[in-house]
Amino acid sequence: METSEIKAVLMEALKLDEAHVSGDGSHFQVIAVSAQFTGMSRVKKQQTIYAPLMEYISDNRIHALSIKAYTPEEWQRDRKLNGF
Secondary structure, three states, X not given: OOXXXXXXXXXXXXXXXXXXXXXXXXXXXXXXXXXXXXXOOHHHHHHHHHHHHHHHHHOOOOOEEEEEEEOHXXXXXXXHHHOO
């Protein structure tokens, strides 16, 4: 699966402000930014990201997924630390 496909699925399903996806074919890293994450626990944020990708996880197109989810305010503060 391509990183662009994952990004498209997430942007369409979740209407994210931003999505950054990197990976090597079956192991992927996702950074998602959306106001909908405001007030959510880290676990709830991750569950929100996993939901539209479950089909790809269950059929092994995505073998491993690392998720970081931010509100726009958190992303503004933290992206400098993450090199974006």
